Amino acid sequence: MNIKHHPTDETLxxxxxxxxxxxxxLVIATHMTLCPQCREKVAEFEACGGAMLNGTDGLAMNVDALDQVMAMIEQEGANENTIPAPLASPRRVAVAPSMRGNAVPSLPTPLASLLPENILSLEDIPWRTLAPGVKHFPLKSVQTKGSVRLLKIAPGISIPDHGHGGHEMTLLLKGSYIDDVGRFCAGxxxxxxxxxxxxxxxxxxxxCICLIATDAPLKFNGILPKLLQPFIGM
Structure with missing residues (x-):
């Protein structure tokens, strides 16, 4: 896979x-299954962080710290029938280049781990129409202040001109698109x-199928997209 556009060093x-x-x-972990360059860079950052921690003095703990931790564990166990287990973070899922099944190259493991078990490929996704030529599948189980979704754009269709109220990351899974920044292909x-x-x-x-995450609503520049924004959740 000839990947030309990567997350910034700050993001990694x-x-x-x-x-x-x-x-x-989720976006970074999914990208890393496809990109050895970013896997290597993240490993270097993590190694540097570990070296810095090894070079610092340990912090003193209260004498009853262990008792407090054990009490918290016991309390959590007592409540496990009423409190749902937290959703596993994508970074806890293996980011080595592996897929769900040898015949399913379109679902990297971090993404597949957060989809229903009956979705084995991009073709299995129950797309919902968002606009003419544009369909989506929100990943509602992922915690975010903005939104995270799979987006499918038909050939020749464009997303309305927009800016961003914060950070947006888009990972191309299939096809390609071109915009003011450049041309983006799979990976x-x-x-x-x-x-x-x-x-x-x-x-x-x-x-064109993408995985898109935002931490704030988009800022559409046209009147009609602005009016429809509360209904499409972007």
Missing amino acids: LAYASGTLSQAME DVADLTDDTDHQPIADTAED
Whole structure:
């Protein structure tokens, strides 16, 4: 896979340090299954962080710290029948280049782990129409202040011109699109901040399928998209 667009070093460092949101972690973890360059860079960041921790003095603990931790564990066990277990973070899922089944190259493990078990490929996704030529599948189990979803754009269709109220990351899973930033193909990541406006257009004869995470609503520049925004949840 000829990946030309990668997450920024700042984003990869945030992933390595565990400070990204779960939605953004999902995009990075999924990208890393496809990109050995970013896997290596994150490993270097994590090694540097470990070396820095090894070089610091340990912190003193209260004499009753262990008793407090054990009490918390016992209390959590007593409540396990009423409190649902937290959703596993994508970074806890293996990011080595592996897929769900040898015949399913379109679902990297971090993404597959958060989809229903009956979805074995991109073709199995129960797409919902968002607009003419645009379908989506929200990943509602992922914790985020914004949104995270799979998006399918038909050939020749464009997403309305928009900016961003925060961080947006888009991972191409199939097909390609072109916008003001460049041309993005399968495996590429668009790592965009609030100073970027763009209008992606699917530019091949096949559907463009993306994994998109945002931490704030988009800022559409047209009147009609602004009016429809509360209904489409972007």
